[in-house]
Amino acid sequence: MPRTYAIRTFGCQMNEHDSSRAAGLLETIGYRPADSVETADLVLVNTCAVRENADNKLYGTLGHLRTLKAERGTTLVVGGCLAQKDGATVAEKAPWVDVVFGTHNLGSLPDLLLAADSATLPVVELVEQLESFPSALPAKRDVRHHAWVSISVGCNNSCSFCIVPSLRGPEVSRRVGDIVGEVQALVADDVVEVTLLGQNVNSYGRDLEVDGRAGRSLFADLLRALGSVPDLERVRFTSPHPRDFTLDVLDAMAETTNVCEHLHLPLQSGSDRLLKAMRRSYRAERYMDLVRRTRELMPEATLTTDIIVGFPGETDEDFAATMAVVEEARFEQAYTFKYSPRPGTDAAMMVDDFVDDAIVTTRYHALEALTRRHSLESHQRLIGSTQELLVQSPSKTDPTRLSGYTRGHHLVHLPADDRFAPGDLVTTEIREASTNYMIGSPAIDVRRTRAGRATEAALARGEGWQIRHLPPTDPAPESATRRRLPVLPG
Numbered sequence: 001m002p003r004t005y006a007i008r009t010f011g012c013q014m015n016e017h018d019s020s021r022a023a024g025l026l027e028t029i030g031y032r033p034a035d036s037v038e039t040a041d042l043v044l045v046n047t048c049a050v051r052e053n054a055d056n057k058l059y060g061t062l063g064h065l066r067t068l069k070a071e072r073g074t075t076l077v078v079g080g081c082l083a084q085k086d087g088a089t090v091a092e093k094a095p096w097v098d099v100v101f102g103t104h105n106l107g108s109l110p111d112l113l114l115a116a117d118s119a120t121l122p123v124v125e126l127v128e129q130l131e132s133f134p135s136a137l138p139a140k141r142d143v144r145h146h147a148w149v150s151i152s153v154g155c156n157n158s159c160s161f162c163i164v165p166s167l168r169g170p171e172v173s174r175r176v177g178d179i180v181g182e183v184q185a186l187v188a189d190d191v192v193e194v195t196l197l198g199q200n201v202n203s204y205g206r207d208l209e210v211d212g213r214a215g216r217s218l219f220a221d222l223l224r225a226l227g228s229v230p231d232l233e234r235v236r237f238t239s240p241h242p243r244d245f246t247l248d249v250l251d252a253m254a255e256t257t258n259v260c261e262h263l264h265l266p267l268q269s270g271s272d273r274l275l276k277a278m279r280r281s282y283r284a285e286r287y288m289d290l291v292r293r294t295r296e297l298m299p300e301a302t303l304t305t306d307i308i309v310g311f312p313g314e315t316d317e318d319f320a321a322t323m324a325v326v327e328e329a330r331f332e333q334a335y336t337f338k339y340s341p342r343p344g345t346d347a348a349m350m351v352d353d354f355v356d357d358a359i360v361t362t363r364y365h366a367l368e369a370l371t372r373r374h375s376l377e378s379h380q381r382l383i384g385s386t387q388e389l390l391v392q393s394p395s396k397t398d399p400t401r402l403s404g405y406t407r408g409h410h411l412v413h414l415p416a417d418d419r420f421a422p423g424d425l426v427t428t429e430i431r432e433a434s435t436n437y438m439i440g441s442p443a444i445d446v447r448r449t450r451a452g453r454a455t456e457a458a459l460a461r462g463e464g465w466q467i468r469h470l471p472p473t474d475p476a477p478e479s480a481t482r483r484r485l486p487v488l489p490g
């Protein structure tokens, strides 16, 4: 019987991407997906550290897993950003864990598991610099039709609230040709949609030398290059940074048919004073210029954002400025966060300016009410329109429905139909709208894809819509050697 694994992922899409690489690595050494965390032989927790409650979540999860380990001897692995931040502390607080590794050495996972077999203490390995670009590692996608593709890792900015650069390191870009090559290989393997990942996609490529020149963003070029990959239906990306956003990226979006009309443009605050303190070097007016320009060029485009409430020193006037920008921009969706002090960041030192929690909560609710109203209105405006959906999955709550996403990334449920499966493209008319999703008519038109046909065949075999099984591969030879000795805590 092959050993089985389960992965719990916290945090952003970078972590989702890393988890699919971790799954790929585990499968190359003979592991197979488990049906649940409870039945898995190995559980990997891929952690996030962007806000404080991530810590509580990790230690809560590890407490639960301790019981599981006592009952079933489960191998427990902790990876990702919080592991990079806390390292040996994780092993001290939860000594029942087998392996801890960070954000830069995902590729070491098979070696670390081998080392853990003969170790009595947790095997901890953290390195300061990226060992290999995650895309160089094998990947195991969740679904046939979609893949994450990292175009750069790390971040060269120093937003004063943000811990990410200290965990993911400086920005390193991949070459355009490598990315296009990976995307072509993914399309040959049934993928119809890719999401390009970078902490700041607008600075993508500045570190690369092209024709003897460096320092220029190559993101618009990359979008155009991906526009000519046959059978690639949809390209998404996250996140752009408003400071570095150049209009040629908007032009490339508008001109490249397979680039979806969705821009996730993190605002963080609408107050120029706070943007300065956050070291986000754009101002509200520049941000709104970008919003207006986007709406002019792509009237169908969906705009989404991230906003922090209660950054140190935030006054009623600062918050009113944020509300004013939000009112004008009318985001289709906004992810709102209460400011959370992160160790080692400049904002965490502004203790005297921390905003009273009750005030933050009141502001948070006011902002959330406004952004939810905008989400609802944007969905209501689409009633009666026809939309093409990339079918994602059976609905979680209703087996007679499937769910899919419009090009603008709106979630739509529509009646299931034996003409299509997850991975196919279907046209529907929007009939009903609520804040978080819309309801579509029975499919008006269906475009089958290779992913849809493969998923349909898997469903007919009773395998489910997620990719569960890869062809068996030989387990790694016992002689696999460790590149470096594990660091043992204590």
Ligand code: SAH
Binding pocket: 050, 051, 161, 162, 163, 164, 198, 199, 200, 239, 240, 241, 266, 268, 306, 307, 308, 337, 338, 339, 340, 341, 342
């Ligand atoms: N690279 C992306 C953001 C990555 S972090 C960008 O620059 O847009 C994702 C989001 O988490 C951020 O946009 C921010 O809104 C939020 N965030 C980051 N640090 C935070 C903190 N200390 N407290 C609250 N929210 C935070």
Ligand code: SF4
Binding pocket: 155, 156, 157, 158, 159, 162, 163, 164, 165, 199, 200, 241
């Ligand atoms: Fe963090 Fe700013 Fe970099 Fe985004 S751009 S990851 S918020 S430092």
Ligand code: F3S
Binding pocket: 010, 011, 012, 013, 014, 015, 047, 048, 049, 050, 080, 081, 082, 164, 167, 168
């Ligand atoms: Fe992402 Fe969280 Fe790390 S947001 S980069 S997983 S700290």
